Amino acid sequence: MPHDLELAEHYQKYFYTVSANTQELKKLAYQLRYKVYIEDCQYNTKYNHSTYNAVEQIERDEYDDDALHALLFHKPTNQAIGNIRLIPYKPEQFDMLPLEKHGNLELFDEIDRVDVLRTRQGGEVSRVCLLKSFRQRRFDQIYLSGTTCEVEEIKSDRRYPINYLPLCLCLMALQYKYQAGLSYSLAMMEKPLATLIRHYGIQYRQIGPFREYYGRRAPFLISRQGTYDNLLPGVRKLFETISEELSCDAPAAISSAAQTVGNGA
Numbered sequence: 001m002p003h004d005l006e007l008a009e010h011y012q013k014y015f016y017t018v019s020a021n022t023q024e025l026k027k028l029a030y031q032l033r034y035k036v037y038i039e040d041c042q043y044n045t046k047y048n049h050s051t052y053n054a055v056e057q058i059e060r061d062e063y064d065d066d067a068l069h070a071l072l073f074h075k076p077t078n079q080a081i082g083n084i085r086l087i088p089y090k091p092e093q094f095d096m097l098p099l100e101k102h103g104n105l106e107l108f109d110e111i112d113r114v115d116v117l118r119t120r121q122g123g124e125v126s127r128v129c130l131l132k133s134f135r136q137r138r139f140d141q142i143y144l145s146g147t148t149c150e151v152e153e154i155k156s157d158r159r160y161p162i163n164y165l166p167l168c169l170c171l172m173a174l175q176y177k178y179q180a181g182l183s184y185s186l187a188m189m190e191k192p193l194a195t196l197i198r199h200y201g202i203q204y205r206q207i208g209p210f211r212e213y214y215g216r217r218a219p220f221l222i223s224r225q226g227t228y229d230n231l232l233p234g235v236r237k238l239f240e241t242i243s244e245e246l247s248c249d250a251p252a253a254i255s256s257a258a259q260t261v262g263n264g265a
Contacts, residue, residue: 018250020069030058201231
């Protein structure tokens with residue numbers, strides 16, 4: 001990649017992952033989701049089952065208490081910019097995962113009906129979000145497609161040549177799958193995100209058609225072990241860095257700053 005820093009080194013210089021395992025950090029995750037889904041994407045006006053509290057400015061639902069949450073921080077501003085959650089399937093807690101409840105069974109191909117989720121080996125990754133200013137930039141698709149462009153043009157973006165932050169969120173979910181002992185997870189993804197993470201080695205199988213579900217998305221089943229074995233060397237190093245961070249307590253500076261959601265940089 002045309003950059004002075006390797007992937008993991010660039011990440012360590014500018015970003016940090018924390019496990020949102022305290023009430024303060026979870027609230028920050030809900031606030032970030034509110035900013036992205038309600039304020040930026042306006043899901044409250046587009047979809048009937050958006051779950052939010054406008055007074056507290058949080059977005060959350062009945063699955064959050066049983067989920068594992070993680071936050072991505074921007075080091076220069078010490079603010080949260082990204083979020084994911086993993087919901088392990090727990091039949092004693094709920095009989096359906098969110099995609100089953102809200103996505104309806106026609107979401108899945110007949111051969112891949114939700115019985116594949118009816119074990120303790122599966123779960124669902126959802127609430128994957130990044131602040132608007134940290135999402136896809138105009139050179140990302142150029143880089144992924146291999147189209148020739150001037151290196152100076154790419155450097156003028158001031159950040160890494162490819163936006164790898166969605167990959168970071170996926171790697172957080174992968175680590176949580178190891179932690180929860182899950183072999184696979186279900187996720188709804190837009191085509192650009194699916195293309196991006198496959199570029200880095202994330203292994204998945206599309207198990208249903210693209211359809212309208214908070215945008216044009218399709219359901220994918222993501223393998224834990226197959227993914228780890230297929231990760232590019234630089235991505236595996238990034239995964240190990242993120243895994244180590246998730247296993248530690250949040251740094252004091254981040255814990256004390258866990259009151260605000262970033263606005264981007």
